[in-house]
Amino acid sequence: MVDAPVLREFENNFGSGPSFYIKVPGRVNLIGEHTDYNGFPVLPVAIPYFIIATGTHRNDRTVHIRNSDPKYPQTSFELSGKIPHSRDGHWSNYVKASAQALIDYFGDNLAGMNAFFHGTVPASAGLSSSSALVIASALALLTANRKQMDLLALAELMAEGEHYVGTQGGGMDQAICLLGIEGNAVKIDFFPLRYTYVPFPADYSIIVAHSLVRAAKTENALFLYNRRPAECHLATAIINEVCKPEPPLKRLGDLPETDFFKTSVNSAEDFVNDLFTRESYTLENIADITGEPAESITRKYLLARSGEPMPAPPEGFLIRQRALHVFTEADRVERSCAALRDNDTETFGLLMNASHESCDRNYGISTPELNTLVTIMRSLGVSGARLTGAGFGGCAVALVHDEKVQSVIDGIHSFYYHDYLTKTHPEILKTGHLKNPVFPVKPSSGAMVTNLL
Numbered sequence: 001m002v003d004a005p006v007l008r009e010f011e012n013n014f015g016s017g018p019s020f021y022i023k024v025p026g027r028v029n030l031i032g033e034h035t036d037y038n039g040f041p042v043l044p045v046a047i048p049y050f051i052i053a054t055g056t057h058r059n060d061r062t063v064h065i066r067n068s069d070p071k072y073p074q075t076s077f078e079l080s081g082k083i084p085h086s087r088d089g090h091w092s093n094y095v096k097a098s099a100q101a102l103i104d105y106f107g108d109n110l111a112g113m114n115a116f117f118h119g120t121v122p123a124s125a126g127l128s129s130s131s132a133l134v135i136a137s138a139l140a141l142l143t144a145n146r147k148q149m150d151l152l153a154l155a156e157l158m159a160e161g162e163h164y165v166g167t168q169g170g171g172m173d174q175a176i177c178l179l180g181i182e183g184n185a186v187k188i189d190f191f192p193l194r195y196t197y198v199p200f201p202a203d204y205s206i207i208v209a210h211s212l213v214r215a216a217k218t219e220n221a222l223f224l225y226n227r228r229p230a231e232c233h234l235a236t237a238i239i240n241e242v243c244k245p246e247p248p249l250k251r252l253g254d255l256p257e258t259d260f261f262k263t264s265v266n267s268a269e270d271f272v273n274d275l276f277t278r279e280s281y282t283l284e285n286i287a288d289i290t291g292e293p294a295e296s297i298t299r300k301y302l303l304a305r306s307g308e309p310m311p312a313p314p315e316g317f318l319i320r321q322r323a324l325h326v327f328t329e330a331d332r333v334e335r336s337c338a339a340l341r342d343n344d345t346e347t348f349g350l351l352m353n354a355s356h357e358s359c360d361r362n363y364g365i366s367t368p369e370l371n372t373l374v375t376i377m378r379s380l381g382v383s384g385a386r387l388t389g390a391g392f393g394g395c396a397v398a399l400v401h402d403e404k405v406q407s408v409i410d411g412i413h414s415f416y417y418h419d420y421l422t423k424t425h426p427e428i429l430k431t432g433h434l435k436n437p438v439f440p441v442k443p444s445s446g447a448m449v450t451n452l453l
Contacts, residue, residue, distance in 0.1 A: 026121035036170025039253020040330035046180025101161025126389020131173030213393035268327035280316030325362035349384025356386035365391025
């Protein structure tokens with residue numbers, strides 16, 4: 001089903017109707033936070049909130065983009081060579097990211113398009129509005145050029161392509177946007193990308209509640225986000241030097257498949273605690289362990305997109321804590337899949353709770369607001385609750401029986417939005433940040449492309 005007002009908006013902006021209509025869903029990650037870029041699985045669902053792209057083919061190589069939200073200004077760019085970045089935080093970088101990836105894949109011969117975008121996925125909420133925009137832009141350019149790609153290949157290409165924006169994430173968001181299916185979570189594995197559908201309990205819903213703290217990934221927030229993958233890369237480098245696995249690890253997710261891990265390690269948690277004995281590491285500590293000069297380590301693991309080195313965290317690199325989260329979270333994903341297949345919502349809820357504690361204490365991506373919101377959700381009788389997405393703000397999610405949905409939503413409004421935020425962040429409430437900050441969802445379908453001509 002197409003959204004007629006969006007079609008009219010396209011015509012108002014470009015003078016004629018669009019030839020295609022694309023809907024790409026956002027997502028909720030049920031469990032498996034920051035595991036994807038480490039080569040471990042995740043368990044997200046697509047949700048019925050969308051980035052919509054309508055468009056037409058152009059006979060030149062110019063891309064004109066416009067947005068229904070006036071805070072995202074219209075812009076244009078050319079499809080050739082290396083596409084210049086817009087300023088950090090500009091929405092066009094996500095469209096350019098998909099275009100650059102497709103140019104690199106197909107060659108320098110793509111035609112342009114006129115495209116109009118409309119979104120119902122809350123922005124900066126940890127629900128993957130940015131990756132949905134990248135996928136919608138890619139599908140629009142492919143459709144405008146009458147090209148097709150295998151969905152797995154497209155997901156992998158766009159996961160790499162989104163690094164154009166400056167975030168060093170994995171491939172979960174792009175994959176679930178394309179591969180979601182109604183009534184199912186999707187276990188996604190990486191390197192190579194593959195997926196398995198996991199039935200979601202029919203009489204349960206996911207309540208999504210926005211903390212109203214924006215989870216932006218721009219400027220200083222980029223450092224906070226990208227520091228975590230960097231610390232995982234540093235952990236991998238230390239394991240390679242101390243344990244000398246053959247072949248050397250490319251990422252932490254390679255470790256369980258090594259012979260020495262299978263034969264000599266009782267548990268990943270014990271392994272991490274035994275190997276990483278410091279509470280924090282300086283760059284000089286890491287250089288001493290690996291035997292590699294600090295300058296070389298910086299070039300390999302600690303450069304921003306601009307080529308500038310990341311600043312050293314004042315508390316040092318928290319390598320043990322990051323690795324501990326990654327390995328235990330990967331185990332929680334596997335156990336969660338088994339629980340859902342057995343319709344064991346109690347166990348799944350407990351695993352969600354444990355995931356949040358690790359995201360907070362070991363990975364350092366929660367906030368006081370998210371912690372409060374999760375605590376309130378649990379007090380209202382949900383099966384389990386945790387933050388979702390990259391962290392540093394955004395949303396918390398809870399698993400709840402359908403009979404309790406409305407009472408839980410009412411309780412969140414009362415205890416979090418009214419009582420807690422009124423006392424701690426009245427300025428957030430005055431801005432009218434979101435009209436609908438808490439809502440229930442069930443797993444929905446992935447991206448859809450409709451040709452209108």
